[in-house]
Amino acid sequence: MSQSYQPLIGITSGQTSNKAGSIICRVGQAYIQAVQSAGGTPIVIPVGSSPISLDNLLLKIDGLLFTGGGDIDPQRFTGRPHPKVYGISHQRDEMEFTLLAKALDANKPILAICRGFQVLNVALGGSLYTHIQDQRESALKHDWYPKFPRVKLAHSVSLTESSKLHAIFGKGEIWVNSLHHQGVEKVGEGLLATAFAPDGLIEGLEVEGADFAMGVQWHPECLIDDPDMKKLFRAFIAASGG
DSSP: OOTTOOOEEEEEOEEEEOTTOOEEEEOOHHHHHHHHHTTOEEEEEOTTOOHHHHHHHHHHOSEEEEOOOSOOOGGGTTOOOOTTOOOOOHHHHHHHHHHHHHHHHTTOOEEEETHHHHHHHHHTTOEEESSHHHHSTTOOOOBOOSSSOTTOOOEEEEEOTTSHHHHHHTSSEEEEOOBOSOEEEEOOTTEEEEEEOTTSOEEEEEETTOSSEEEESSOGGGGTTSHHHHHHHHHHHHHTTO
16 A cells, blocks of 8 residues: 555444433544554444444454453453442443454454453453452552543553564563553463563553454553654554555
8 A cells, every 4th residue: 555545443432421311422532643643544433333334344444443441241251240340331342342353353453452452352262350459469550540640651561572562662661551450360362461560460462373463451542642652553554554
């Protein structure tokens, strides 16, 4: 594709309601801006999209961005119940798990962020801590929200030397924000853990054999002025044909 081509990037969304009680399609503007600034054209994918609609969509888009949001239903991975579990949407779960399976089959470039990172893991048979603080010994504080800025660099992340993430960033350590209370417990089949917080929690996953299919637990779209995070989105857009 020519250098002037702007790849079409499907961005998953959630739902909320306005004061009148109407259901609203919701996606953070930061995701849209991150895709645009890296040279892509964003297309928002609404919750409730049918499998046929997703098939048609995959014929047209060049890459997929799975966004953050509420928790996955713990029943999908036999997760331990916890009162901090929030925001479950069975409809969103169904759409995103269906979309991810189709996208992996089609070898579409995938960047999965926070909840999306967890969807990637669970979809391939992995499991999650349903609340890290109570279930992982000697865990760092990972839920730096909502009282702290989303741009707060909470901790470092070490990158496996042979990983795509290491190649993208060009170094073995980066600093990230941290806005999650759940995390990977068991890694899904066919996934490589390639990034780690100082407490050992997995922060990056890559799909073995895929051209570009990876997830990160932090929120790079909120750090789009950071040169490292620009590299991540540019690599995603380049893999999508940009």
